Amino acid sequence: MALPAPNLDDRRFQQLVDEAKRYVQQSCPEWTDHNVSDPGVTLIETFAQMVDQLVYRLNRVPERNHLAFLDLLGITLFPPTAARADVTFRLSAPQPQTVVLPVGTEVATARSEHAEAVVFATTDELAVVPCSVRRVVTRTASGEHVDRTKDLEAGQDVRCFQAAPTPGDATLFGLSAAVPRCVVVLRLDSRVEGIGVDPRQPPLVWEAWNGQDWLPCEVDEDTTGGLNRPGEVVLHVPAGHAESVVAGHRAGWLRCRVTEPVRGQPFYSESPTVREAEAFTIGGTTAAEHAETEADVPLGETAGVPGQRFTVPRSPVLLDGDPVVVRVSAGDGWQDWAVVEHFGESGPEDRHVVLDAVRGEFHFPPAVREADGTLRRYGAVPPKGSVVQVPRYRTGGGRAGNVARGAISVLRSSVPYVASVENREAARGGVDGETVAEAKVRAPQQLRVRERAVTAEDHEHIARLAAPSLARVRCLPDGPGAARVLVVPDAVADQGDRLRFEQLVPTEDVVSAVARRLDERRLLGTRLVVEPPRYQGVTVVARVAAPSAEGNRVREEALDALYRHLDPLRGGPDGTGWEFGRPVQYGEVFAVLQGVAGVRLVEEVRLFPADPVTGARGAPVDRVEVAPNALVFSYQHQVVVAGS
Numbered sequence: 258m259a260l261p262a263p264n265l266d267d268r269r270f271q272q273l274v275d276e277a278k279r280y281v282q283q284s285c286p287e288w289t290d291h292n293v294s295d296p297g298v299t300l301i302e303t304f305a306q307m308v309d310q311l312v313y314r315l316n317r318v319p320e321r322n323h324l325a326f327l328d329l330l331g332i333t334l335f336p337p338t339a340a341r342a343d344v345t346f347r348l349s350a351p352q353p354q355t356v357v358l359p360v361g362t363e364v365a366t367a368r369s370e371h372a373e374a375v376v377f378a379t380t381d382e383l384a385v386v387p388c389s390v391r392r393v394v395t396r397t398a399s400g401e402h403v404d405r406t407k408d409l410e411a412g413q414d415v416r417c418f419q420a421a422p423t424p425g426d427a428t429l430f431g432l433s434a435a436v437p438r439c440v441v442v443l444r445l446d447s448r449v450e451g452i453g454v455d456p457r458q459p460p461l462v463w464e465a466w467n468g469q470d471w472l473p474c475e476v477d478e479d480t481t482g483g484l485n486r487p488g489e490v491v492l493h494v495p496a497g498h499a500e501s502v503v504a505g506h507r508a509g510w511l512r513c514r515v516t517e518p519v520r521g522q523p524f525y526s527e528s529p530t531v532r533e534a535e536a537f538t539i540g541g542t543t544a545a546e547h548a549e550t551e552a553d554v555p556l557g558e559t560a561g562v563p564g565q566r567f568t569v570p571r572s573p574v575l576l577d578g579d580p581v582v583v584r585v586s587a588g589d590g591w592q593d594w595a596v597v598e599h600f601g602e603s604g605p606e607d608r609h610v611v612l613d614a615v616r617g618e619f620h621f622p623p624a625v626r627e628a629d630g631t632l633r634r635y636g637a638v639p640p641k642g643s644v645v646q647v648p649r650y651r652t653g654g655g656r657a658g659n660v661a662r663g664a665i666s667v668l669r670s671s672v673p674y675v676a677s678v679e680n681r682e683a684a685r686g687g688v689d690g691e692t693v694a695e696a697k698v699r700a701p702q703q704l705r706v707r708e709r710a711v712t713a714e715d716h717e718h719i720a721r722l723a724a725p726s727l728a729r730v731r732c733l734p735d736g737p738g739a740a741r742v743l744v745v746p747d748a749v750a751d752q753g754d755r756l757r758f759e760q761l762v763p764t765e766d767v768v769s770a771v772a773r774r775l776d777e778r779r780l781l782g783t784r785l786v787v788e789p790p791r792y793q794g795v796t797v798v799a800r801v802a803a804p805s806a807e808g809n810r811v812r813e814e815a816l817d818a819l820y821r822h823l824d825p826l827r828g829g830p831d832g833t834g835w836e837f838g839r840p841v842q843y844g845e846v847f848a849v850l851q852g853v854a855g856v857r858l859v860e861e862v863r864l865f866p867a868d869p870v871t872g873a874r875g876a877p878v879d880r881v882e883v884a885p886n887a888l889v890f891s892y893q894h895q896v897v898v899a900g901s
Contacts, residue, residue, distance in 0.1 A: 336614035340658025340687030363669035398425030431508030453526035459483025467497035484529035547658025561641025572617025600635035658687035723774035794867030794892035805900030
């Protein structure tokens with residue numbers, strides 16, 4: 258418990274006025290007019306207002322001392338982090354030459370009356386490479402390749418798989434060039450032969466060859482219904498796509514492979530056929546971040562003395578990317594000075610600087626006078642007259658960049674042949690800079706932990722420091738001398754507070770950052786595992802009674818209430834996220850539905866455990882158990898409204 262801070266003077270304006278009037282009655286009883294219209298009372302109120310301001314400033318002294326102590330302890334505010342998103346650029350039409358989008362291409366959300374546009378900039382160059390189909394090869398599950406290119410050129414119908422398709426059969430399309438990170442359209446013409454499959458859920462997967470392995474492609478649209486009719490397949494090719502030799506021919510290879518059907522999924526009874534195949538590129542995908550890059554920023558000239566400070570023109574400085582360096586002129590060239598956390602381990606010749614990222618201030622090494630009168634230098638000092646600059650740093654960031662899926666839709670940079678842009682997934686990773694109040698809460702915890710992971714709370718605290726973008730962290734014992742740290746990324750829900758499963762999977766960079774930070778601070782001999790939690794899917798099937806005129810509204814609000822309550826990030830009874838290991842019970846769901854406006858009666862509620870990965874659903878139960886290392890996940894709730 259924190260020690261109570263004293264209130265040095267708790268008097269306020271009206272108390273000061275009343276006290277002055279009492280003194281007037283004692284000292285000057287002949288002064289009887291104490292109304293606000295009296296000039297003397299006006300003077301009293303004027304001085305009371307001035308004293309009230311002095312009292313307010315006096316009471317700020319303990320807070321100022323508190324901040325001074327935090328500064329002495331080296332507690333600095335954390336800067337914001339930038340949100341990131343993959344954005345897909347679409348061409349106005351397929352182009353015969355490569356379209357290049359440079360680094361720094363700006364895109365933004367649409368500006369509205371209530372919100373300014375949120376601007377993103379691409380972090381990598383994107384090349385939209387044209388392509389065409391050069392080869393078509395079929396491959397059986399046993400590994401036999403057959404080149405079918407000449408058959409297609411002759412106008413023949415070519416079976417995509419064996420006559421009786423088998424999981425593992427595939428059709429390979431050799432493109433004229435590798436198309437990494439591009440959006441490719443495969444236009445296919447065929448007879449309807451793939452009998453037996455559900456066109457909405459065919460047992461197929463599209464993949465791209467990277468020279469060593471097949472990587473999955475995301476299917477944006479498939480109008481062929483699983484190769485059952487003429488149409489187009491729109492594929493997002495992964496970044497690793499490369500040209501290589503397959504079946505004796507060099508090309509950029511894509512393939513459509515038959516997979517094992519999941520439970521209840523229809524399978525092919527006959528092979529579909531292809532008569533014509535063509536491909537063209539209609540766009541590409543690259544990463545963008547909610548930050549601006551400043552390059553070759555001059556800071557000034559050194560005076561040749563220790564402890565100099567230089568400030569960048571725009572702050573804060575983001576630290577969630579490549580390390581920031583400072584360059585100091587030296588003769589005919591430049592010397593790089595590295596940014597370190599402190600000067601405690603710096604020697605007299607070390608070219609080190611310390612960065613206050615929130616202020617954007619670079620501190621050069623100091624010199625400290627020792628007890629014997631000598632000066633000890635904690636780092637090198639640049640010669641007098643040296644020019645100081647920062648070659649590159651990023652500024653911006655914050656939670657404002659965590660925009661929803663499809664929100665980025667405006668091209669701010671004019672790029673030839675590019676017609677539109679969109680983010681197919683919500684941006685994530687944006688965190689506001691730390692406030693002074695948050696630093697006051699963090700400081701005692703940091704002093705107690707002292708950068709050592711001992712207890713479960715220590716592991717959780719250090720994990721949050723390593724990745725501020727995490728929404729939840731939980732540390733659980735994993736046997737003698739072992740700990741399992743479960744990390745949940747923050748995510749922006751789609752309309753109706755509906756999260757998708759892929760939004761709850763942390764990126765490899767986040768998991769690596771947490772594991773690396775904990776590994777440096779764990780006790781010797783402690784085994785650590787950093788991973789996302791298990792997610793226990795829950796499907797609610799309910800029937801409620803409501804007025805017929807409000808049926809659609811009640812259904813949508815009931816579904817929203819279920820998704821909002823059974824939410825791993827912001828659900829649960831208190832709205833702070835579903836508790837790890839907390840089961841889902843019939844009565845709780847019943848109460849949520851009964852609380853929806855317009856619901857007269859909840860007639861039936863059924864709970865089903867579900868697997869959010871495979872989609873498999875279990876038998877109805879009254880209570881869905883959730884493991885201690887698991888969180889609940891809403892999976893395809895269904896609500897039927899009976900009119901009355």
